[in-house]
Amino acid sequence: MAVLEMNGIHKSFADLHVLKGITLHVEEGEVVAIIGSSGGGKSTLLRCATTLETIDEGSIRIGGIDLDYKNKKTLAQIRDKFGLVFQNFNLFPHFSVRRNITEALISVHKMSRDEANSICDSLLNKMGLADKGNAYPCNLSGGQQQRVSIARALATNPEILFFDEPTSALDPELTAGVLNVIRDLAKDKMTMVIVTHEMNFARDVADRIVFIDHGIIVEQGPASEVINNPRNERTKAFLSGMRN
Amino acid sequence: MNTELLWSTIKQLWQGFGYTFGIFGFTLLFSLPLGLLVARGRMSKNIIVSSLVRIYISIMRGTPLMLQLLLVYFGPYYLFKVSTGNINIGPFNYRFIATVIGFSLNYAAYFAEIFRGGIQSMPVGQYEAAQVLGFSRMQTYFKIILPQVVKRVLPSVTNEVITLVKDTSLAQVLAVTEMFTVAKELASSQVSVMPFIAAGVFYYIANAIVEISMNRFEKKMSYYS
Ligand SMILES: Nc1ncnc2c1ncn2[C@@H]1O[C@H](COP(=O)(O)OP(=O)(O)OP(=O)(O)O)[C@@H](O)[C@H]1O
Numbered sequence A: 001m002a003v004l005e006m007n008g009i010h011k012s013f014a015d016l017h018v019l020k021g022i023t024l025h026v027e028e029g030e031v032v033a034i035i036g037s038s039g040g041g042k043s044t045l046l047r048c049a050t051t052l053e054t055i056d057e058g059s060i061r062i063g064g065i066d067l068d069y070k071n072k073k074t075l076a077q078i079r080d081k082f083g084l085v086f087q088n089f090n091l092f093p094h095f096s097v098r099r100n101i102t103e104a105l106i107s108v109h110k111m112s113r114d115e116a117n118s119i120c121d122s123l124l125n126k127m128g129l130a131d132k133g134n135a136y137p138c139n140l141s142g143g144q145q146q147r148v149s150i151a152r153a154l155a156t157n158p159e160i161l162f163f164d165e166p167t168s169a170l171d172p173e174l175t176a177g178v179l180n181v182i183r184d185l186a187k188d189k190m191t192m193v194i195v196t197h198e199m200n201f202a203r204d205v206a207d208r209i210v211f212i213d214h215g216i217i218v219e220q221g222p223a224s225e226v227i228n229n230p231r232n233e234r235t236k237a238f239l240s241g242m243r244n
Numbered sequence B: 001m002n003t004e005l006l007w008s009t010i011k012q013l014w015q016g017f018g019y020t021f022g023i024f025g026f027t028l029l030f031s032l033p034l035g036l037l038v039a040r041g042r043m044s045k046n047i048i049v050s051s052l053v054r055i056y057i058s059i060m061r062g063t064p065l066m067l068q069l070l071l072v073y074f075g076p077y078y079l080f081k082v083s084t085g086n087i088n089i090g091p092f093n094y095r096f097i098a099t100v101i102g103f104s105l106n107y108a109a110y111f112a113e114i115f116r117g118g119i120q121s122m123p124v125g126q127y128e129a130a131q132v133l134g135f136s137r138m139q140t141y142f143k144i145i146l147p148q149v150v151k152r153v154l155p156s157v158t159n160e161v162i163t164l165v166k167d168t169s170l171a172q173v174l175a176v177t178e179m180f181t182v183a184k185e186l187a188s189s190q191v192s193v194m195p196f197i198a199a200g201v202f203y204y205i206a207n208a209i210v211e212i213s214m215n216r217f218e219k220k221m222s223y224y225s
């Protein structure tokens, strides 16, 4: 069953037509990497999927719930179904690592503090941050902060996780830790949509590569096809640009 | 110098200081929340609301506080023929009440602009993270945004609070017997500047206390950056 169904998505900012009819379905357990040149609409697509932008045309369905901006109840339900990891983390700086992870569990999902804490502990363990619960984000490296934000997104046990360039705000030596965490999630069959410029990582981790250019999906398929043997001229041009 | 006279001067100033502190305390109590409300109004998407609030702020900042105090005090009578002589709230007469109202309205405008700056300086990512995590708008505002805004605006608020301590002396225009009014009377009856100097020391100490407490508060907030 498809966890994410985006059908015929159109999105404009004033005169700028950014998404021009994108249809993207993601199956349970599937890892999709979205690649493409700057300004192609990758972030906009993720922002539409995560209710941060409204779409002009098309439909979105996540975890069996149809997105309807006017219906507050389904809007809340749909936000429970996904997690989003931002490029620049967007952790809450005034909260400890633990509170960053548990606050939504406690005040949105009405979970007990003990229950939330035990979820938090197991996530921190998984992220290799077992001793950082009481630290504040400003005292962590960028890579650690991003792993906290992944833990925060995972805390509510979402059906799908979106990443928008999770490592591009990091120093090169810090990317590995974050990418390894995502690899582990892939092994656990977490459904994920990852916008990335890390071609090797995309090739490793993704079941499917989606190449977006100028607001349309130009080419998609397994990494072995799209990255190793692209058929479309624009894909070829993009990839050869990446290699240089 | 006569130490007895000095002692009695200090005692009388101290009594006046009660009113000074009252104006100060009540003004903070009312103007801080009011300022937050005004800031929200100023940022309202409703153009009528935001324009009215903008005009309010502009008038409050653009005219002398002393004149505003006089208006609040005499306005009810001259404009509406409402007699204010017998208005009392507890131990406070209308002179004092008008002073607190005038100060609160005025300081709310300044605080509003400070808060607005603080709120608008918050990165949009904080709102977006809160939204996708399912926080309600109220939760986002009170748990995520406001605590961070407090830290951001603290230095500017400290400035205003220090100014407020000194501004309380403007209440003399309504003949509230706060410390400055007392100092003036003593100075003329003693034909001496000593009461002024003593009052100056009082203001200075009060502000030293304000500064120390606000610095402590700032330090307390510096557990994150
Ligand atoms: N809020 C907005 N208002 C106006 N234009 C926007 C807005 N958000 C994005 N755009 C524009 O939409 C286009 C697509 O932007 P988007 O961020 O989706 O690209 P991207 O594929 O993520 O690029 P990058 O690889 O640089 O992150 C760009 O031209 C961008 O300037």
Ligand SMILES: [Mg+2]
Pocket (backbone or CB within 6 Å): A042, A043, A044, A164
């Ligand atoms: Mg982007």
